[in-house]
Amino acid sequence: MELLLFCTVVLILIISSVYLLGLLADSRRNLPPGPRPLPLVGSLLSLGALPHRSLARLAERHGPIMALRLGTVTTIVASSPDAARDILQRHDAAFSGRTIPDGTHVFGHNTHSMGWLPASSPRWRALRKVCSGELFAPHRLDMHQSLRREKVQQLVSHVTQLAQEGTPIRVGRLGFTTALNLLSSTIFSTELAVLDDRHVKPSDFKAMLAELNITVGLPNLSDFIPEVAWLDLQGLRRRIEGLFTRLHAMIGERIESQMRDRAAAAGEPTKKNFLDVLLDYRNTDDDQGFERQTVLSLISVYIFQLTYVRYMHVIRTCSALGRIQAQPQ
Numbered sequence: 001m002e003l004l005l006f007c008t009v010v011l012i013l014i015i016s017s018v019y020l021l022g023l024l025a026d027s028r029r030n031l032p033p034g035p036r037p038l039p040l041v042g043s044l045l046s047l048g049a050l051p052h053r054s055l056a057r058l059a060e061r062h063g064p065i066m067a068l069r070l071g072t073v074t075t076i077v078a079s080s081p082d083a084a085r086d087i088l089q090r091h092d093a094a095f096s097g098r099t100i101p102d103g104t105h106v107f108g109h110n111t112h113s114m115g116w117l118p119a120s121s122p123r124w125r126a127l128r129k130v131c132s133g134e135l136f137a138p139h140r141l142d143m144h145q146s147l148r149r150e151k152v153q154q155l156v157s158h159v160t161q162l163a164q165e166g167t168p169i170r171v172g173r174l175g176f177t178t179a180l181n182l183l184s185s186t187i188f189s190t191e192l193a194v195l196d197d198r199h200v201k202p203s204d205f206k207a208m209l210a211e212l213n214i215t216v217g218l219p220n221l222s223d224f225i226p227e228v229a230w231l232d233l234q235g236l237r238r239r240i241e242g243l244f245t246r247l248h249a250m251i252g253e254r255i256e257s258q259m260r261d262r263a264a265a266a267g268e269p270t271k272k273n274f275l276d277v278l279l280d281y282r283n284t285d286d287d288q289g290f291e292r293q294t295v296l297s298l299i300s301v302y303i304f305q306l307t308y309v310r311y312m313h314v315i316r317t318c319s320a321l322g323r324i325q326a327q328p329q
C-alpha cells in the first residue's frame with residue numbers, strides 16, 4: 001500500500017514538473033496567445049466534437065494566430081485569410097515541414113514516402129519528378145481520359161441496372177470500388193475489385209483498404225503525447241502494421257507478376273503503366289533506380305490517399321450526368 005502511494009506521489013510530481021517546465025518553455029519561445037493548457041491533455045478538451053467550430057470560437061477570443069497545446073505538442077493555428085496567405089505563400093519554404101504521425105513509422109513510410117519526406121531530400125525530388133511527369137502531367141491525364149470515362153460509364157450502367165431491378169443502391173461502396181479500379185488500372189493495368197459483388201466474395205484488397213482508411217483516421221494518443229509513443233497504448237501502430245503487411249503483400253504480388261511479364265516480353269514494345277515507369281526509372285546522377293521499399297511505399301500511399309479523392313470525383317461526375325443524385329456515405 002505504501003509503495004503504491006509512493007509511486008502515485010512520484011507520478012504526480014513528474015507530471016506537474018513536466019507541465020510547469022512546458023509552460024516555462026512556451027513563455028520563452030515568444031508564442032502567439034492562446035488558451036492556457038491543462039496538464040498532459042493541453043487544450044484537447046477545448047476542441048470538442050466539431051474542432052473547426054471550436055477553433056473559430058477560440059480565434060475570436062485569442063486572435064487569428066494562436067498557439068494551442070494538443071497534448072504535449074505545441075501547435076500554431078492560423079484562422080484568417082491574411083495569416084494563411086503569409087504562411088502558405090510568403091513563408092512557404094519555412095513552413096514546408098510537417099508533423100509526421102506515429103503510424104507512418106510502420107515499414108519506414110516516413111523515410112520512403114513522398115508524402116512525408118522533407119522537400120530537401122534527394123529521394124523526394126526524384127519521386128516528385130517522376131510523379132509530376134508521369135502521373136499528374138496534363139498529357140498523362142489526357143491519355144487516361146478514356147479510362148476515366150469507361151469506369152464512370154460502367155458505374156452508371158450498373159446503377160441503372162440495379163434501379164431497374166429495384167435493388168437498393170449502396171452509392172458509397174460503388175463509388176469506392178470505381179475509384180479503386182480507376183487507380184489500379186492506371187498503376188497496374190488491371191482491376192482489383194468488381195462492381196457487381198452480389199454473387200461473388202467481396203475483394204480482400206477492397207475490404208483491407210477500407211479498414212486501413214478507418215484505422216489511420218482514428219485519433220492516436222501517440223501523436224499528441226510523443227513521449228509515450230513507444231508504448232503504443234491504443235495498439236494502433238500494431239493494427240496499421242498488420243494492415244500494411246497485407247497491403248504490401250498484395251502489391252508485391254502485382255510487382256512480381258509484372259516483372260515476370262516484362263521478362264517474358266523482353267524486346268517487344270509494350271504499353272507502359274505507372275508501375276512500368278517506376279521499374280524503369282534511373283536517376284541521372286547515379287543511374288540508380290528506386291528501392292523496392294520506395295516503390296511499395298509510393299504505390300501504397302497513392303492507393304490509400306487518392307482512392308477517396310477519386311471516389312469524390314466519381315460521385316460528382318455521375319451526379320453531373322443526371323443519372324444518380326446521392327451524397328457519399
